[in-house]
Amino acid sequence: MLEPLLESEKKEKILFFLYSHGEGYAREIARKFQFNLNTVQNQLSNLEDHGVLYSRLKGSVRLFGFNPRYPFKKELEALLKKAMMFLPENEVRKYYWPRLRPRRTGKPL
């Protein structure tokens, strides 16, 4: 959807993921889309370098999200929101509907 602007399908999916989930970590995103972990890490690091994303440590996991101090955050989110409306419904459900309810310890699924 935004590939001509972002010049990367992976970057687009990472941004959609963070927009829909609020925060995410590299391994989680790589697993979700079956991307190479290094590729995801590089994209996240590059976006953080440019101030688009923030990162914070939670335990041993580095979480990424949209930097609230990025001056174009609102506009970027509006663009992603609109672009997501053009995605196939099954794709949105599969990748961009985060599970928000808790999962009890030991539950297999």
Added chain:
Amino acid sequence: MDFKDISIRDLAIFLCDYLAKKGIETVLSGGACVSIYTENEYLSYDLDFVLIDTAHKKRIRKILEELGFEQEGRHFRHSDTPFFVEFLSPPLSVGEEPVKKIQVIEEDGRNLKLLSPTDCVKDRLAAYYHWNDRPSLEQAVLVSLAQSVDLKEIERWSSNEGMADKYSTFLEELKSKSI
């Protein structure tokens, strides 16, 4: 250049001027501005320079290495000084707004470009507003007490950020510390 016992202010002036003479324009932001405006009542060890043109990012490493700095991840460190230096990508902004007016400190023929006291307060408040970072609120108060700042402009900017409530907290804090 001898960096032993150099103050954060002098280091900022030296680096900003040195890079400008090499054609790399930077503006100091973040905690180092607080140190400068409060005369180290709050001491930062972190010099955040915002690049005006991101194209120069690759040249910086070579220039700083010539000065004896070493890159550690995103930062540069020098064995003679505890301060570390980072170069941030443009644009120069406070919250959602671009910085329009840049302050210049001139000393011994060298220039340091940095956020104005008013923008420095906004910069600190942005950290408090968006991250609930209490030390940043205290730094905003310290700068407001030490320097002449435009509170009306800060109030306007805060409302624009959707943070009118938190601006009231800042104002209360400032009033309680004012004599």
